[in-house]
Amino acid sequence: MNTDWELFEVFIRSKRGLSHKHAGSVHASDARMALENARDLYTRRSEGESLWIVKSNDIIASDPEEGDSLFGPAKDKVYRHPTFYEIPDEVGKM
Amino acid sequence: MTDVYETVENPHFQYVLGLGDDSLILGQRLSECLSKGPALEMDIAVSNLSLDLIGQADLLLGYAGKIEGKGRSADELVNFRDAHDYRCHWLVEQPDRDWGYTICRQFLFSSYQYLLFERLAKLEDKELAEIAAKALKEIAYHRRFSAEWIVRLGQGTEESNLRVQNAINELWRYTGELFETTKWEEALAKEGKAILASDVEAEWVETIDEVFAKAGLSKLDDFYMVYGRHKGHHSEYLGHMLCEMQYLQRAYPGAEW
Secondary structure, three states: OHHHOEEEEEEEEOOOOOOOEEEEEEEEOOHHHHHHHHHHHHOOOOOOOEEEEEEHHHOOOOOHHHHHHHHHHHOOOHHHOOOOOOOOHHHOOO | OOOOOOOOOOHHHHHHHHHHHHHHHHHHHHHOOOOOOOOHHHHHHHHHHHHHHHHHHHHHHHHHHHHHOOOOOHHHHHHOOOHHHOOOOHHHHOOOOOHHHHHHHHHHHHHHHHHHHHHHOOOOOHHHHHHHHHHHHHHHHHHHHHHHHHHHHHOOOHHHHHHHHHHHHHHHHHOHHHHOOOHHHHHHHHOOOOOOHHHHHHHHHHHHHHHHHHHOOOOOOOOOOOOOHHHOOOOHHHHHHHHHHHHHHHHOOOOOO
């Protein structure tokens, strides 16, 4: 039976204002069960207040083989980070 | 011999004891599923239900001990009473023959417990009302979880439908006892210390009918019902459960870790 169940990815928002973060995955036979399984597996220690469930098959992932061509070019372009400005102390943490 | 349906010694204690025993015994039953669930996810789900119920039992039996006034703690009530002093319903003692039984027992009980605790949460007996209000959130989830599984199994395969229907056919005879009321409970209800289970029966039937209709399952009409908890009568299963549950405290009284 278990082998027929689909895989779902679980995203949890720990508190209002933050974004959902990937927490892990669950098996379930339908979306509602996936949500409940995620609740039971990943929020039993008050880890969150909102859940997103996505079918693992629906996630479009980049290919690790293509890592160099996708992400390599950005590595030597440090000027894209706004790290060359001097920030006055009064501004505080940005 | 006095009629236990008319009068009992310390009725307030007996009433709260019965509530606590239901949560305790069902919690213990579900804990037996640990590592035996049909999937890892279900294993954890059922363990969570078990922990919720044992948490309720701890509060309810703690309160029962306080009402009794003999200095018995929740642990003592759990470990040093024999089956005939237990006041749980027969339904919660029934074993897990398969996942259909586990789900069916949970659905029948949680639907009842929800309606009862919803009313207990508004009692004049503030201490019981507070315990009930806390438990109600847990029970709402138990009811939702089990109701969805009833539909899933009922509408699943021919095999899953057959198995959950078998469970209903077997467990239905224990549902009458849920709504049985006694004279002394009526007196307690007048004092704001109890809710009569018979008051929630109609709404319970509606819930069951609605979910069974969605699931393509049927209940049994005019089936004979089994009663006994008020007399200290239980199914053969309770004694076996207590043997295992109480073993450590009976062998090493007062052991702690």
